[in-house]
Amino acid sequence: MVRAVRTVLTMATATRTPAPQRTPPGPPRRPGLVRTLWGSTLGKKAVMAVSGLIMLAYLVAHMLGNLKVFFGPEEMNGYAHWLRTLGEPVLHYAWFLWLVRVVLLAAVVLHGVSAYQLSRRDIAARPVTYQHRRPRASYATRTMRWGGIILALFLVWHILDLTTGTVNPRGQAGHPYENIVAGFRNWYADVIYIVAVLAVGLHIRHGFWSAAQTLGVTRPGAARLFKGGADVLALAITVGFLSVPVGVMTGLVD
Amino acid sequence: MSDERRPNRHMRLTLRIWRQPDASADGGMRTYEVEDISPDMSFLEMLDTLNETLIERGEEPVAFDHDCREGICGACGMVINGQAHGPERTTTCQLHMRHFSDGDTIDVEPWRAAAFPVVRDLVVDRSALDRVIGAGGYITAPTGSAPEAHATAVPKPAADAAFTHAECIGCGACVAACPNGSAMLFTSAKVNHLNVLPQGAPERESRVLGMVEQMDAEGFGGCTLTGECATACPKGIPMPSIAAMNREYLRAAAKR
Ligand code: HEM
Ligand code: SF4
Ligand code: FES
Numbered sequence: 001m002v003r004a005v006r007t008v009l010t011m012a013t014a015t016r017t018p019a020p021q022r023t024p025p026g027p028p029r030r031p032g033l034v035r036t037l038w039g040s041t042l043g044k045k046a047v048m049a050v051s052g053l054i055m056l057a058y059l060v061a062h063m064l065g066n067l068k069v070f071f072g073p074e075e076m077n078g079y080a081h082w083l084r085t086l087g088e089p090v091l092h093y094a095w096f097l098w099l100v101r102v103v104l105l106a107a108v109v110l111h112g113v114s115a116y117q118l119s120r121r122d123i124a125a126r127p128v129t130y131q132h133r134r135p136r137a138s139y140a141t142r143t144m145r146w147g148g149i150i151l152a153l154f155l156v157w158h159i160l161d162l163t164t165g166t167v168n169p170r171g172q173a174g175h176p177y178e179n180i181v182a183g184f185r186n187w188y189a190d191v192i193y194i195v196a197v198l199a200v201g202l203h204i205r206h207g208f209w210s211a212a213q214t215l216g217v218t219r220p221g222a223a224r225l226f227k228g229g230a231d232v233l234a235l236a237i238t239v240g241f242l243s244v245p246v247g248v249m250t251g252l253v254d
Numbered sequence: 255m256s257d258e259r260r261p262n263r264h265m266r267l268t269l270r271i272w273r274q275p276d277a278s279a280d281g282g283m284r285t286y287e288v289e290d291i292s293p294d295m296s297f298l299e300m301l302d303t304l305n306e307t308l309i310e311r312g313e314e315p316v317a318f319d320h321d322c323r324e325g326i327c328g329a330c331g332m333v334i335n336g337q338a339h340g341p342e343r344t345t346t347c348q349l350h351m352r353h354f355s356d357g358d359t360i361d362v363e364p365w366r367a368a369a370f371p372v373v374r375d376l377v378v379d380r381s382a383l384d385r386v387i388g389a390g391g392y393i394t395a396p397t398g399s400a401p402e403a404h405a406t407a408v409p410k411p412a413a414d415a416a417f418t419h420a421e422c423i424g425c426g427a428c429v430a431a432c433p434n435g436s437a438m439l440f441t442s443a444k445v446n447h448l449n450v451l452p453q454g455a456p457e458r459e460s461r462v463l464g465m466v467e468q469m470d471a472e473g474f475g476g477c478t479l480t481g482e483c484a485t486a487c488p489k490g491i492p493m494p495s496i497a498a499m500n501r502e503y504l505r506a507a508a509k510r
Contacts (some may be wrong), residue, residue, distance in 0.1 A: 010460075033507060040435075041476035042466055042503045102466045125368045125435035125475030131283055132336035132361035142481050210479045216501025218494045 041121065043216075049211035050172045051111040056204060056233070058104055063240035069253055070243075073177040080176045108155065115148055140206040147199045154196035161189070186250035193245045201238035205230050265291035265351060268359040269304065271316055274372055281372065283361070284332040293352035297340060298323060298330060300351055300360075306368030315506035317375040319338065323347040325488065328423035332376045333363040338486040345425065345488045348415035365426055367435035369473045380426050383440060387424075389468035391444040393453050412450045419447035421489040428483035428491070439483035441469045442499035443491045449502055459506035466503055 065083075068076045087096040098122040105222045157167070161183055165171025169212025170182035212226035274281025288304045295303070296322055299353030305315035321327040325348040340349045354360060362376065362383045370378040395488030408416075422443035429437050445462050454461065477496060486491040 025260040036463070036507050036510070040466055040503075041470050042500060043507065045476060046504060119308070120473035122434035122478065125473055126366060126433060127368050129367045130333055130336050130363055130366060131272075132333070132363065134336040141478070144478065206479075213479055213493075214477075214500055216497055216504060218497045218501060220494075223497075224492065234349070246440070 041118060044118055045085055045214045048114045048118070049214040050117070051107040052207050053211055054103065054107040055111065056208065057098070059200070059204075060233070060238055063237055067113050067240065069177060070247060071182060074174075076177040076180075077175060081174070103156075109150075112148070112152060115145070119145055129215065140202045143199075144201055144206055147203045151195065151203065152197045154192065154199070157192060157195075181253060183249055184245045190245045194242065197238055197241040198242070201234045204237060205234040208233055212251060265289075265293065265354070265356045265365055266355070267291055267300075267354065269362060270359065270361045272317070272364055272365075273371075273375055275314075276374055277371055281375075281406040283363075292351065292430055295351045296323070297334065297346045297349040299301055305438070317373075317377050319377050320347060321415065326423060329367050331378070331380075331425050333361075333365065333430055335361050338365070338430040339425075339488055340363065343486075343488060343490075345423075348488075359469035363462070365430035366472070367429045367432075369425075369428060369435060369437070378426075380424070382474070383424050383426060383437065385472060386437065386468045387444060388467050390447065390457065390464035391477060393448060394457060407453050408451060412452075415450045416447050419443045419450075419491065419495060421462040422487075422491055423445070423489060425488060427486045427488060429474065431481060431482040432475065433482065433485035435473075436477050436483070437469050438477040438499070439473070439487060439491055439493075440494050441465055445499045445502060446495055458502070459509055462499065462502045462506050464510070466499075 031039065037046060065079060068079045084094045084097055091099075124185050160166040161168050161178055162176065162179060165173065165179060168183050169186065170179050172179060184193070208230035209227050212223070217226055244253070258366075266287070269288060270283045270477050271286060271287045273282055274285045286304055288300065288307070291300050291303065292429060297320070301318060318332060319329040321329040323330070325345045328345070330346040331339065332346055334346070334349070338345050341353050342349050363371075364372050364376045365378045365380075367378075369382040370380055372381050419442075422440060424440065426437075426440070428439035429435055432438075444468045445465055448461060477491075479496070481493055484491060484495075
């Protein structure tokens with residue numbers, strides 16, 4: 001039925017010999033949404049943007065939660081306990097936390113895999129460098145890949161330190177305050193955290209505004225908001241996270 | 255400009271130019287001296303001067319692409335001192351030698367991207383851009399006599415946006431400048447040019463999906479939003495053009 005109508009239209013409007021019919025007739029079938037997105041550079045970048053924003057939202061909450069350390073062991077440890085009872089009695093003990101962990105794990109994996117695949121592609125698309133080199137792009141822009149690798153390594157260390165307690169000098173479950181203080185009394189733990197936090201700050205500075213563009217923010221007002229927001233977020237996250245090791249180092253947190 | 259710059263023919267330059275006999279041969283930078291270069295010459299006229307001396311000496315002239323020499327065809331791409339089309343935001347044919355000084359050494363290289371293989375010397379094959387256009391950068395309409403101009407009303411903002419994007423001349427400077435060899439700025443200019451117009455509306459989704467698919471298939475890299483493309487573009491296609499195409503793409507992918 002539809003086909004008949006289309007034929008009539010073609011005959012009525014064409015001024016030249018119609019092009020040979022494609023077989024099969026009709027528009028070509030396109031793959032599904034997920035295949036389309038994952039199969040294209042734009043789609044994969046959108047996956048990277050959304051997963052990055054999910055991690056960023058978590059980081060903001062995580063940073064604010066960490067500030068509890070300045071109010072003493074009861075408040076910090078009580079807060080950690082509350083995180084595990086959150087959602088009860090609908091949820092079982094610690095289910096909320098596990099839900100968050102599952103979402104974050106998915107975000108990290110999707111983000112890392114798309115970053116890796118897109119980076120491979122980008123490097124292959126420019127096989128020859130120019131003989132005449134000149135400085136390019138901002139520091140935050142140029143360090144996205146190395147910064148991301150630093151962050152991935154840091155994640156492993158961070159989980160072994162303060163989640164499982166494996167590499168923490170104290171590593172006592174249910175006592176994050178004491179674990180944090182014990183950990184940050186080691187200079188190498190401080191160095192690792194400071195480097196990672198600076199890396200995440202830079203990553204967010206380019207990443208947040210990038211994500212807005214990847215997801216299609218075009219209006220000048222909104223663009224200014226996201227550009228400025230990237231700087232504010234990066235600064236807040238950096239200062240907020242840095243305050244904890246600095247607090248322990250200066251004896252403010254003890 | 256000071257008076258000692260007259261008489262006009264006075265610059266002496268050292269050129270380091272990429273020479274490569276054909277696509278499969280190895281290439282390298284070769285050094286040449288040129289004299290009597292007037293500041294009023296275009297960069298291409300300066301290369302013409304070099305080529306005349308090369309021909310007189312019985313050497314192969316430097317191959318470079320050019321056609322209109324008035325900044326509208328997009329053929330004359332080359333990277334000058336590491337910048338696509340050189341230090342000014344214009345095409346190489348519209349770049350004048352007054353932007354260089356007597357005694358300068360100038361590096362000249364072809365566009366570098368996996369999707370732009372070198373044909374010879376400074377000439378690259380940019381037909382990948384044509385295939386991206388072929389995948390949707392047109393409107394399907396019956397040909398014949400021109401339609402009545404008032405038949406389709408175009409809102410002023412849409413007309414302005416379309417004109418901004420229609421300025422793209424397909425030169426490929428954006429690809430050459432991009433550290434990822436990405437054609438996002440070019441493709442976004444072509445997609446937005448038609449997608450903002452009522453005439454482009456019927457194929458709005460298939461256009462962006464098809465052109466992005468072709469762009470990827472040609473081996474261009476992805477966008478990391480470094481902004482090098484928009485800085486290099488001689489026609490001022492702006493960065494938000496890319497975000498606008500991203501939006502069109504996500505919208506089309508969800509709608510399909
Ligand atoms: C697993 C470790 C990580 C790796 C390997 C990684 C790598 C990358 C890379 C290569 C990019 C693209 C950079 C570019 O466009 O030039 C990127 C973008 C981004 N990253 Fe990460 N990253 C990691 C962790 C994080 C974290 C913890 C956050 C949360 C704050 C984050 C947020 C973002 C955002 C928002 C973007 C922008 C996406 C876009 O351009 O549309 N990333 N990441
Ligand atoms: S977007 Fe600009 S730099 Fe890229 S092809 Fe078009 S005119 Fe050239
Ligand atoms: S020769 Fe046509 S734009 Fe330069």
